[in-house]
Amino acid sequence: MRTQLDIQRTVEAIQSALAADGATPIRELDQVADDYAQACSELNRRLRECHDLLRRGLRSEAIQQAEIEPNLLDMAVALDFPERAQWCEWLKHSARTVPPELRIDAAAEINAAYAQEEPLAALLARHRLAALGRSPLSQRIGILRKIAQADPGNPVWQDDLRTYEKGRHKQLQAEAETAARKKDVATLDRLETELRDSAWLVPPDGALVQRTVATASRLRQANAREELKTLEQDLTAAFSAFDVERGRALRGRWQACAAIAELAPDDSLAVLAAPALEWLAAQDQQEQTQAGYSRAVAELELALDENAAREYLERRYHELLRFERGAPELLELRYRQRFGSLELAASRRNKLWLTGIAAGVLAVGGLSGFWINRRLAETQVAETQAVLKKL
DSSP: OOOHHHHHHHHHHHHHHHHHTSOSOHHHHHHHHHHHHHHHHHHHHHHHHHHHHHHTTOHHHHHHHHHSSSOHHHHHHHHSOTTHHHHHHHHHHTTOOOOOOOOHHHHHHHHHHHHHHOHHHHHHHHHHHHHHTTOOHHHHHHHHHHHHHHOTTOHHHHHHHHHHHHHHHHHHHHHHHHHHHHTOHHHHHHHHHHHTOTTOSSOOOHHHHHHHHHHHHHHHHHHHHHHHHHHHHHHHHHHHTTOHHHHHHHHHHHHHHHHHHTOOTTSHHHHHHHHHHHHHHHHHHHHHHHHHHHHHHHHHHHHHHTTOOHHHHHHHHHHHHTTSSOOOHHHHHHHHHHHHHHHHHHHHHHHHHHHHHHHHHHHHHHHHHHHHHHHHHHHHHHHHHHHHHHO
């Protein structure tokens, strides 16, 4: 049975042959092709067996089957190397037997079974796969941090993590120097984020962090200033063409770049762009005023349509006059007519009210006079009775 080392050697031989571009002897290529095809067939057979076990609900048995050397997932990672498609295409063009497609979906099921069976085991499998696949050190550190978090009682993970982090520090310094030399702002931004990560057990050197941050900031400012030069010309052209929409789109980018470049108000670029920016601000104000005026007109029209009360109607009218443009002629006429009818109705109500009050006063006065006369008559009768009684 093939070992993992045999499979790895076969894959490396294929990669070397592809890189050599025809320099490898045909006999060696035939042997490598046969070895690789047989390994792919063996992998698919084992994947099918594990797949069947999983379908029968035998997850533990499937994992045990996958753990048989060579480890099934390690084998899948090795055989599914990045140049596989190129290798298969070469075999096809050279009339050789193309290896079968790998059942990567079944490998994914096995990986999911690991996760369900034991979270730590799944992390260890990922860690092993990352090591075999020569994954970037930053990715392997991320996996190892999760392992250390899931298994805090094992100090080995902490020790390994410190070793990995120290190695990554050296890589970061070299990558930062290369990115600075190439003026690669995107890479510097990514490195800055990684350096500022709070998850480090061994924090990066402070000088490296400061140098990376300063270099990234300086390059961002320089790039932003270069872009501002182009934006100023485009803004001025939009101003000359009275292209408001394009001017506004450019203004948004201008503001973002100006913030990055820390552009001062008296900077030469700011002075050159000022007329276009002031024109856009005036256009904004004009449109806002027009929108407010249109809204006030619509509200007055709605109040007239709904026969609103006089106080509300008058309030809407004065709100419209606040824009110092006056109401549209037809709307002004409608308002005057409606307001006049409301005034007339109010005047009639007032007259009726006053008439009612006067009638009420007269009625009350009449009743009062009748009551007083009656009391006087009763008093006179009582006095007369008293005199007669004495007589």
